[in-house]
Amino acid sequence: MDDHGRWRRTAGDGTASHLQAKSTRARNLIMPASDDQGVQATDDTGEVLDADFEVESDGDGLALVMKSASGRSTGRPNGRNPQYNRALELLLSRLRHRDAVLVSGIVDSSSVQNLPEADRTILDESVSLADLTDIEQFRKKLSGAQHRITNSAGRNSTKQIRLRLRVPGYTASDANRLATDLSQPVTQPAGGVELPPATLDLADRLYFEQPWLEKLITLLQHRKQVVMYGPPGTGKTYVARELARHITDPGAIRLVQFHPSYTYEDFFEGFRPRLDGGTAAFDLVHGPLRRLATDAEADKGRPYVLIIDEINRANLPKVFGELYFLLEYRDEAIDLQYSPGARFKLPPNVFIIGTMNTADRSIALVDAAMRRRFAFVELHPDHPPVSGVLSRWAKTNGKGSERASLLDKLNQAIGADHEFKIGPAYLMKPDADHGLDLVWEHSILPLLEEHFYESKSRRQVHDTFSLNAIRNRQ
Structure with missing residues (x-):
């Protein structure tokens, strides 16, 4: 740990291929390192992502620090952390798994540190990561705000963000433990995830x-x-x-x-x-x-x-x-x-x-x-479980037995075309409560017109499958 409460992992020569050649034990060590080295996350395929991150104590909480190098460098020919966005999304996902809350976020690059913190804020309100449904879009929002603030930075500057965190089970003295946990894949539960039984x-x-x-x-x-x-x-x-x-x-x-x-x-x-x-x-x-x-x-x-x-x-x-x-x-x-x-x-x-x-x-x-x-x-109207759905639904909701009887007669009239029988959902929709003729005229008959386009005229379709024709069918 350095003077700022920062923990880093030794990263060899900084390349993914070098790190993958190291033993798992060596790759998992957390120990003091020089300022040009940081922790790198391993994804679930075993690949070490070429993007550094750090975990620091920040007041009475913690902060995730991500650096994105710009300009050319010998270690990274393109001058950037090639997998920066991918690594940030992975870390945010792993923090979401731990029910983390982002308290605030700022740009902390050396080129803008002279600005007031309010002028370099990229997140000005708490965000519960568990409530997010799209980590990638949230990351893009942060990156867009960062880009606007650092757009005038020098060519070879390092762009850095600081995301202040609250993570249940971790205190300001747990920077080392959180860095370790975020850097490694989540262990698969024994036997894999089990789906709950039908109730x-x-x-x-x-x-x-x-x-x-x-x-x-x-x-x-x-x-x-x-x-x-x-x-x-x-x-x-x-x-x-x-x-x-x-x-x-x-x-x-x-x-x-x-x-x-x-x-x-x-x-x-x-x-x-x-x-x-x-x-x-x-x-x-x-x-x-x-x-x-x-x-x-x-x-x-x-x-x-x-x-x-x-x-x-x-x-x-x-x-x-x-x-x-x-x-x-x-x-x-x-x-x-x-x-x-x-x-x-x-x-x-x-x-x-x-x-x-x-x-x-x-x-x-x-x-x-x-x-x-x-x-x-x-799922077919002639076979369980679909064949009994409309009767059970009608009985439960007090709709009477006519709908199920009409659907049976309609599918008998359609005949041997197995793939184009009509399912019960059409007669379970709210518009059916306002009159079955509405469903028949505007939902069912148009389907049948399309299906029998080459074999029956529109008049023949209506004569054969209209609501009155089906009601009078023996």
Whole structure:
């Protein structure tokens, strides 16, 4: 410890390759070091990130200090800590796991230390990291404020921020311990994260049988990624969201919807343009899967769930790219196409739930690699648990039996087209309470017109499937 209560780890020659060659024991040592050395964090793949940080005592609390070198240097040819942003996001995620609160944040570079603290503030109010849902966006907010303050700094200056912290279980004398804890991956709980079993309350909310839900959770536990598929109105997205809320906290859930123009760059990471003083530049921006993985690797005792709605509407090989490998081999790490030299592993506590409307695309047309890596669960109006949902819902909510009877007759009229039966959700929406004719005319008949476009005229569709025609069907 130096005169400022600062703790640093010896970092060898400062390069990730050198550090990885050291023994684990040597890499974990915390000891006094010269001013050009700091602690470096090891991510969950075992890679030591090339970005220094320090933990200091700060009054009666602690402070996280991050340095970002600018200009050219012999140790870093590009003149920057190459993995500064990645390291800061990782540290913030690990602090969130410890329920840390950021009290304030300032720019502490030597070039601006002569300014009043109010003029170099980048965070002027307390932030509970546990309440954040997007660490990357929060980091960008801090970096943007830092850039505005230090924009006039000299070419070879070192840009430095100080984030004052309150961390439960750590006092001002625990700088050493916090630095150690932040620098190392969180230990995976023995046996991995366990998903909670299906409860009667969950079954009642979904109007599904509890044993069926227990099988679904068991499947997700062991396969890690499932796709619920079926015709429209079978409640796929609703079930996915309720299931995610049952197995984890709202802050550990993300939802994305695929579409034909969705790409790997949207889903995982890619370069995005920005304006920098009137000049166009490109930043490497993390997508929802990578942000979720970063949060999950810092919080391994909690399940993290990514819901992919309409998963079959995108070009799946293009969206997943090399990530297909990780869906099957969770214990392995791979190289990334936009982050050369970076190794990425999909944390074991990340679970993926996809939904797929088979009226848009048959499951038989799904990419074979996708089918091998996901478990597929059908939700269909003719089969449990969906076949009994409308009757149970109507009985519980005092809606009578007509809706379930009409849906059965409608699907009988549709006939042998398994993929285009109509699910119960259409008759469970609030507009159905104002008249079933509204649902029939504006939701159900347009679907059927589209489906039978090549075989029936609009008049024939209405004559066959109108509400009155279905009511009078024997």
